[in-house]
Amino acid sequence: MKVxxxxxxxxxxxxxxxxxxxxxEVATVGDLVVWLRHRSPGHAEALxxxxxxxxxxxxxxxxxxxxxxxxxxxxxxxxxTGG
Amino acid sequence: MKVxxxxxxxxxxxxxxxxxxxxxEVATVGDLVVWLRHRSPGHAEALxxxxxxxxxxxxxxxxxxxxxxxxxxxxxxxxxTGG
Amino acid sequence: xxxRVQEADFDVGAELSHLTDGNxxxxxxxxxxxxxREMHVREGYHxxxxxxxxxxxxxxxxxxxLEEIEAEARRRWPLEATLIVHRYGRLEAGDRIVLVAVGxxxxxxxxxxxxxxxxWLKTKAPFWKLEETPAGEKWVGAHVGDDAAAARWEKxx
Amino acid sequence: xxxRVQEADFDVGAELSHLTDGNxxxxxxxxxxxxxREMHVREGYHxxxxxxxxxxxxxxxxxxxLEEIEAEARRRWPLEATLIVHRYGRLEAGDRIVLVAVGxxxxxxxxxxxxxxxxWLKTKAPFWKLEETPAGEKWVGAHVGDDAAAARWEKxx
Numbered sequence: 001m002k003v004x005x006x007x008x009x010x011x012x013x014x015x016x017x018x019x020x021x022x023x024x025e026v027a028t029v030g031d032l033v034v035w036l037r038h039r040s041p042g043h044a045e046a047l048x049x050x051x052x053x054x055x056x057x058x059x060x061x062x063x064x065x066x067x068x069x070x071x072x073x074x075x076x077x078x079x080x081t082g083g
Numbered sequence: 084m085k086v087x088x089x090x091x092x093x094x095x096x097x098x099x100x101x102x103x104x105x106x107x108e109v110a111t112v113g114d115l116v117v118w119l120r121h122r123s124p125g126h127a128e129a130l131x132x133x134x135x136x137x138x139x140x141x142x143x144x145x146x147x148x149x150x151x152x153x154x155x156x157x158x159x160x161x162x163x164t165g166g
Numbered sequence: 167x168x169x170r171v172q173e174a175d176f177d178v179g180a181e182l183s184h185l186t187d188g189n190x191x192x193x194x195x196x197x198x199x200x201x202x203r204e205m206h207v208r209e210g211y212h213x214x215x216x217x218x219x220x221x222x223x224x225x226x227x228x229x230x231x232l233e234e235i236e237a238e239a240r241r242r243w244p245l246e247a248t249l250i251v252h253r254y255g256r257l258e259a260g261d262r263i264v265l266v267a268v269g270x271x272x273x274x275x276x277x278x279x280x281x282x283x284x285x286w287l288k289t290k291a292p293f294w295k296l297e298e299t300p301a302g303e304k305w306v307g308a309h310v311g312d313d314a315a316a317a318r319w320e321k322x323x
Numbered sequence: 324x325x326x327r328v329q330e331a332d333f334d335v336g337a338e339l340s341h342l343t344d345g346n347x348x349x350x351x352x353x354x355x356x357x358x359x360r361e362m363h364v365r366e367g368y369h370x371x372x373x374x375x376x377x378x379x380x381x382x383x384x385x386x387x388x389l390e391e392i393e394a395e396a397r398r399r400w401p402l403e404a405t406l407i408v409h410r411y412g413r414l415e416a417g418d419r420i421v422l423v424a425v426g427x428x429x430x431x432x433x434x435x436x437x438x439x440x441x442x443w444l445k446t447k448a449p450f451w452k453l454e455e456t457p458a459g460e461k462w463v464g465a466h467v468g469d470d471a472a473a474a475r476w477e478k479x480x
Contacts, residue, residue: 080449
């Protein structure tokens with residue numbers, strides 16, 4: 001599964017994207033957030049509890065209860081500021 | 084004093100503008116309307132009582148109670164339909 | 167801060183570039199372009215197609231009315247740039263009639279002022295439309311919806 | 324009915340001409356052009372000038388999000404033509420960021436749909452602004468007013 005980070009989260013994590021293979025018990029986006037925090041201090045900071053960030057699953061905005069089964073790409077990002 | 088007509092009123096009156104010299108008792112725009120009706124059947128039709136038309140005095144929209152003293156130009160026209 | 171009444175067409179891109187050029191305080195530019203719409207009007211049993219129209223105006227008064235409308239918009243909203251270009255004469259379906267553009271630091275003000283200008287110029291600027299239909303010429307009556315649209319901007323006294 | 328995400332600038336006049344060309348059912352075209360505004364941000368005791376920014380986006384998701392927003396506008400209003408062009412990359416004060424254009428038979432629908440598109444793309448399309456100030460780079464936080472503006476279009480379920 002590919003995980004992507006955008007804006008300041010990309011800088012904090014230290015990479016724009018990475019391929020990960022979480023264990024089967026990581027079933028939802030929320031589970032993935034908790035699991036990713038252990039990869040590095042940068043991950044822990046970017047994905048900290050209470051931080052204002054959202055997610056997309058296969059390039060569609062998703063809530064943290066969305067299931068990961070069959071998903072190819074998950075992205076994490078701060079609130080949008082375009083336009 | 085110059086009197087001007089626009090849109091269908093111009094066609095009905097038969098002229099786009101005319102110079103008139105109403106007597107002193109024609110004191111307001113409303114008085115002028117009544118006085119102009121006697122000039123021709125076209126005037127009478129265009130300026131008929133109850134017809135939906137407005138007026139401008141010296142190129143500013145005016146109500147029929149506006150005084151004519153010192154005025155150079157009065158215009159009559161149907162409701163605006165631009166834009 | 168400019169008003170023009172002209173027979174010739176206008177170049178929207180050039181007008182907008184000129185309007186905002188060098189003004190770095192503009193964050194949003196709201197624009198309206200009015201076009202001649204091909205219409206079908208019911209006339210007794212017939213439905214006639216309107217292919218063209220002639221827009222008559224009151225030279226002198228028109229410019230003054232547009233300037234007053236523009237000044238009113240500038241009193242109501244914090245605007246950096248405003249432009250009204252209105253054509254007159256014969257226009258065919260698809261032709262541009264009017265351009266209204268408003269630049270402001272914030273998009274809400276730009277949108278509101280642009281709508282205000284369009285609504286007010288329809289009811290307060292001396293233009294009259296004469297439509298050409300296969301059955302002949304026909305003066306357009308005032309549109310009740312336009313009065314309602316303009317009225318929503320009237321201030322309570 | 325078109326969405327584009329690009330690094331290059333766009334030509335507003337050419338885009339609008341292309342959008343309405345030949346469609347005689349359009350009576351009103353409402354347009355929004357978003358520009359990079361020169362801003363002053365307070366940073367402790369200093370006021371910094373923002374001269375430029377870099378707009379990051381999420382290729383693939385961005386196009387999809389804009390297409391969904393556009394489709395939603397077309398469900399809500401009777402529109403003849405819609406266009407969204409959004410830039411990314413480095414932009415300086417005065418540069419164009421986004422173009423939103425909506426053509427409809429009637430101006431009310433064009434204005435409403437245009438405002439809707441601008442409000443929604445600010446909160447639902449994956450763009451992030453990184454501002455350059457004399458003190459360094461700074462990610463822009465979400466603007467609370469944008470959420471409120473977008474929320475007014477949410478349908479009651």
